[in-house]
Amino acid sequence: MLRTWFLLVSVALALLAFLSFYRAVIGPTPADRIIAINVIGTKTVVILAMMGFVYEEEWMFVDVALVYALISFVATVGVAKYFRKGRLS
């Protein structure tokens, strides 16, 4: 019962991720695209955790979600630094 509800909620989150991807495609400035990609990263972390509950293999999926959150943070900080300085070194 709870697993079915979690599956429905993660499908809805995937649809919301596609809506965010629309903003990433049409966004008038590069900052809009970065914000949209950041939101998609957060939604992917949440969907991975919920998939771990649905498939009853929390070990694997939760570790993947943790690493994905780390990589998304590093990417956003790198792009912010590129905006500020115009270079990455």
Place this chain on the structure above:
Amino acid sequence: MSLSLVRDGLAAVSVTAGLFFFAVGTLGLLRLPDVMTRMHATTKCDTLGAGLILFGVALGMGWTVATVKVMLIVVFIWITNPTASHLLAWALYKSGVPMHLYRSFDADEEESR
């Protein structure tokens, strides 16, 4: 029986509330007029939405090691997402990104002169 039922109900309510916050954040991302206002909407969706949904997942799992890891993800997202948004907003402000509301205030001032 009853304790497990209460726990599952709390998990379902928490996950649904998180989905509501994600929907509101995505609506703001699509509809708001400006980069800074869009960022404001998406940070709400990051903290409240992800926090509530991951808390619901941790409730539904019961007490395992994976529960501790899920709460670790929540703490990590609550630390890193405001940091990343602050860095990005600071860089955008320094690079002089156009702001919709600020420009309309300027136009009002010029009309009143």
